Amino acid sequence: MTAARRVLLEGADVQRALTRIAHELLEANKGPDDLVLLGIPTRGVPLAQRLAARIAEVEGAHVPVGSLDVTMYRDDLRRNPTRGLLPTELPAGGVDDKVVVLVDDVLYSGRTVRAALDALSDLGRPRAVRLAVLVDRGHRELPIRADHVGKNLPTSSAERVSVLLAERDGRDAVEISTPAPAAGGER
Amino acid sequence: MRHLLSAADLDRDGAVHVLDVAEQMAATQRREIKKLPTLRGRTVVNLFFEDSTRTRTSFEAAAKRLSADVINFSAKGSSVSKGESLKDTALTLEAMGADAVVVRHSASGAPHRLAHAGWSRSAVVNAGDGTHEHPTQALLDAYTMRRHLRAAGSGHALGRDLHGVRVVIVGDVLHSRVARSNVLLLHTLGAHVTLVAPPTLLPVGVGTWPCEVSHDLDAALTGGAPDAVMTLRVQAERMTTTGGGFFPSAREYSRRYGLDRRRAALLPEHAIVMHPGPMNRGLEISADAADSARSTIVEQVGNGVAVRMAVLYLLLAGGEPAAPTPGGDS
Amino acid sequence: MSTTLVTGARVLGGEPADLLLRDGLIAEVGPGLAAPEGAEVVRAEGLVALPGLVDLHTHLREPGREDAETVESGSRAAALGGYTAVFAMANTFPVADTAGVVEQVQRLGEQAGWVQVRPVGAVTTGLAGQQLAELGAMADSAAAVRVFSDDGHCVSDAVLMRRALEYVRAFDGVIAQHAQEPRLTEGAQMNEGAVSSVLGLRGWPSVAEEAVIARDVLLADHVGSRLHVCHLSTAGSVEIVRWAKARGVRVTAEVTPHHLLLTDELVRGYDPVYKVNPPLRTQADVEAVREGLADGTIDVVATDHAPHPVEAKDCEWSAAAMGMTGLETALSVVQSTMVDTGLLTWAEVADRMSAAPARIGRLAGQGAPLAAGSPANLVLLDPAARWTVEPERMATAGRNSPFRGTELPGRVVATFFRGRATVLEGRPVHAGGEGERP
Incomplete structure (x- = not known):
């Protein structure tokens, strides 16, 4: 499949967005106390780690980070080939009575977040749950919104948004691509 | 993976994948709430022509922890013991809407027949067949x-x-x-x-x-x-x-x-x-x-539940391979 | 009786010739024969003419298992396969161990009229291996039985086997042994070897066949009787028979078409259509039995045609019945494995599938050369044709052909039995039965 590809955020844009989200988190929570960052694999996990690092730089405080795999809670498993599972690792203190911030790269239909809320409720009872995403591209299918957004990107549902992170992809960027029409394609 | 009939069905990467999924399944089983919603609405039939409480219980626990509906169909006391053929049993289970059949049978190859004789479309898991495989x-x-x-x-x-x-x-x-x-x-x-x-x-x-x-x-x-x-x-x-x-x-x-x-x-x-x-x-x-x-x-007994959860997950959770959907929220 | 002129047939695969069939006999053979007035002309240019085939080993299932096959459906299948005579095995219900049952089978064959049906008598009462059946009564009956076999079971008791071999000498009979040492094959499901070890199916070792053949050729030698070995399937069995023949033992042997072509690798899918007794063996065995058939160690190709109702095969392997159909595919499989490979000429095929089995079964009027004066039993085969096996379109009631979906060479175009066409253009011609014939 050939695709026209555009870069929407460069590496520096990604860094700035994360720094801003880190500040917003501290402001909304009135400090780092009781915050727990849970990244949704795969790219939500390094994002959560970066946010924790920013908070450490700003406040000198250690915010616990974990990962929350939502695969087994998804409502679209039967629409796709079977997926592998990724680790769910909670910080030692757990999530009970904490302010859990779910961190993901892209917010789209909202179904991943719905699954994450279900998964979280099986793991404990947080005092509050917030949602931080690097990109919100719209097209919500559920009544879900993000508390902290790096960048709002109006997109067409035919387009594909790719978040690249240095930890996994060698560089930071957000790209958008438009799949070529299927006719005459090389798929 | 469409069926699991023989260990030879798995190549190296496939086998490691099952073990990795089992590892994640085992992690969920150390939590207070062990039940996952993953296979809600799916039906798993335990079809046991031989007594094996331990294997049946292990599969039953695995299916239930994944929220599948479980039907235990044992040969004793059923029409099977009155001479109903494997084929008719398979047709019955098909009519009940079994998504997976976990079969234990004294005849080597019976799971192969269930999977390939054209009697049913269910996924088949070999839970021990004769002197063949487990x-x-x-x-x-x-x-x-x-x-x-x-x-x-x-x-x-x-x-x-x-x-x-x-x-x-x-x-x-x-x-x-x-x-x-x-x-x-x-x-x-x-x-x-x-x-x-x-x-x-x-x-x-x-x-x-x-x-x-x-x-x-x-x-x-x-x-x-x-x-x-x-x-x-x-x-x-x-x-x-x-x-x-x-x-x-x-x-x-x-x-x-x-x-x-x-x-x-x-x-x-x-x-x-x-x-x-x-x-x-x-x-x-x-x-x-x-x-x-x-x-x-x-x-080993405890690990059996995690491994069987992984097998049922891999056989039943996914649908038919579909065209990739656009969007990064996946 | 009708008169038929067959034109341009390659007799035994040789030069084209015409054959004039009149009054149930071959009246004349030669090039450029004129068609007498009123004669039907069958154009056979490009076709191979062989004497009508004789199957020394067929299961027609009647009486008792008419759900699997009847004498009528089985003998019609035989005609379509190019046969003009079949020997019907004794494992019916009731067992063909009395004059009454063998006469019934013979009569059913005559009524059907497709081929000559020759009953085989049981060696022991009820095939139970305990006591000799009334072999003399069956020999003296209207069916004049000459071949005796407990096929499906081995006459494993050495003393009983010796007595049977001796006893049938009185009327020039032959014992056709199903060689299978019973203790070594308890619960056996398939050939014992690499494949059975992986599949976890109980093995049927070669030695269980070879040990009985070795014993029997020595017994036959000792008492000076005729022994026929049914469906020989292993390389070791070929060697033993070769040794015995060199020694002058009066032994003959048969191989089935399926053992000439198929191996135990096919069992890997657990499809019971490949379950048969003796079991499919290895490639080395296949090569050995082909070689044995080519060099004359093995005298005969016999089908061991064993039809079963669908439910006997539509089940798990160990619950399934043993056996395969074969009458309608035998000649094609022999062409594929023996003729197209250069191992046998058509003249040798005529020997292995017609003359030799007729001789072993003491069947006069069958297996005779295609020459003036011989009974007009012959088959016309198109060796250039290819066809795909579809069991549902066969005449046999059995659907258990191991060749389903296989493309085979050679198609029977016509069969003549006692001068009358039972098959024309590959289709059966209603036989009508002996009593109704003009």
Whole structure:
């Protein structure tokens, strides 16, 4: 499949967005106390780690980070080939009575977040749950919104948004691509 | 993966993937709330033509922890015991809407027939067929070995196979579906297997299997420096004429092929002792070997649930491969 | 009776010739024969003419298992396969162990009229291997039985086998032995070897066949009787028979088409259509039996045609019945495995599938050369045709052909039985039965 590809955020844009989200988190929570960052694999996990690092730089405080795999809670498993599972690792203190911030790269239909809320409720009872995403591209299918957004990107549902992170992809960027029409394609 | 009929259905990456998924399943089973919604609305039928409470219970727990509906269909007391054919049973289960059939049958190959004779569209999991295979047992054995022998230091074994692990399997290989599945799977995972048995309890043709064969347990334990020893169940009645006359007496079998305290002491420090159960204590394994610190026999049972959850998940959770959907929210 | 002129047929695969069939006999053979007035002309240019085939080993299932096959459906299948005579095995219900049952089978065959049906008598009462059946009564009956077999079971008791071999000498009979040592094959499901070890199916070792054949050729030698070995399937059996023949033992042997072509690798899918007794063996065995058939160690190709109702095969392997259909595919399989490979000429095929079995079964009027004066039993085969086996389109009631979906060479175009066409253009021609014939 050939695709026209555009870069929407460069590496520096990604860094700035994360720094801003880190500040917003501290402001909304009135400090780092009781915050727990849970990244949704795969790219939500390094994002959560970066946010924790920013908070450490700003406040000198250690915010616990974990990962929350939502695969087994998804409502679209039967629409796709079977997926592998990724680790769910909670910080030692757990999530009970904490302010859990779910961190993901892209917010789209909202179904991943719905699954994450279900998964979280099986793991404990947080005092509050917030949602931080690097990109919100719209097209919500559920009544879900993000508390902290790096960048709002109006997109067409035919387009594909790719978040690249240095930890996994060698560089930071957000790209958008438009799949070529299927006719005459090389798929 | 459409069915799991034989350990040979899995290549190296496929087998490691099952073990990795099982690892995540095991993690969920250490939580307070063990039930996952993953297979809600799916129906798993446990079709047991042979009694096996432990295997059936293990599959039942696995299916229920994933929120599947479970129907236990045992031959005893059903129309099966009145002569209903396997085909008619399969058609019945199909009509009930079974998404997966977990089948235990005394006839080798019965799961193959269920999967391929055109009687039903359900996914089929072989839970032990005759003297053929028992692939989920081999998976849970490999899982147990990997945790003990490959997770040291790092704490987890994700992504790893059993390359270089040395395994001795001793006992009635001829009649053992566990041995067949283990030889195939362990070989796929890179382990080195030595089968030890009296020649009468090895099948003609064992020379074509991907393993070593020996008749001398002491030599295999001392010379082979195994990382794991698995003892297989031996039925004492196999020594009689009607049982086939495979060995002279239980005492002689135990003396030559039983894993006792002396032989357990020949093992390297880190080596583990395994048994698929149920055990004949005093025949193929002595009580102190079975109950020693290096024994994983009880742990194997628990690992069975995680492995079977992984198998059911991989067989049932996904749909037909669909065109990739656009969007990064996946 | 009708007169038929067959034109341009390659007799035994040789030069084209015409054959004039009149009054149930071959009246004339030669090039450029004129068609007498009123004669039907069958154009056979490019076709191979062979004497009508004789199957020494067929299961027609009647009486008793008419759900599997009847004498009518089985003998019609035989005609379509190019046969003009079949020997019907004794394992019916009731067993063909009395004059009454063998006469019934013979009569059913005559009524059907497709081929000559020759009953085989049981060696022991009820095939139970305990006591000799009334072999003399069956020999003296209207069916004049000459071949005796417990096929499906081995006459494993050495003394009983010796007595049977001796006893049938009185009327020039032959014992056709199903060689299978019973203790070595208890619960056996398939050939014992590499494949059985992987599949976990109880093995049927070669030695269980070879040990009985070795014993029997020595017994036959000792008492000076005729022995026929049914469906020989292993390389070792070929060697034993070769040794015995060199020694002058009066032994003959048969191989089935399926043992000439198929191996135990096919069992890997657990499809019971490949379950048969003796079991499919290895490639080395296949090569040995082909070689034995080519050099004359094995005298006969016999089908062991064993039809079963669908439910007997539509089940798990160990619950399934043993056996395969074969009458309508035998000649094609022999062409594929023996003729197209250069191992046999068509003249040798005529020997292995017609003359030799007729001689062993003491069947006059069958297996005779295609020459003036011989009974007009012949088959016309198109060796250039290829066809795909579809069991549902066969005449046999059995659907258990191991060749389903296989493309085979050679198609039977016409069969003449006692001068009358039973098959024309590959289709059966209603036989009508002996009593109704003009």
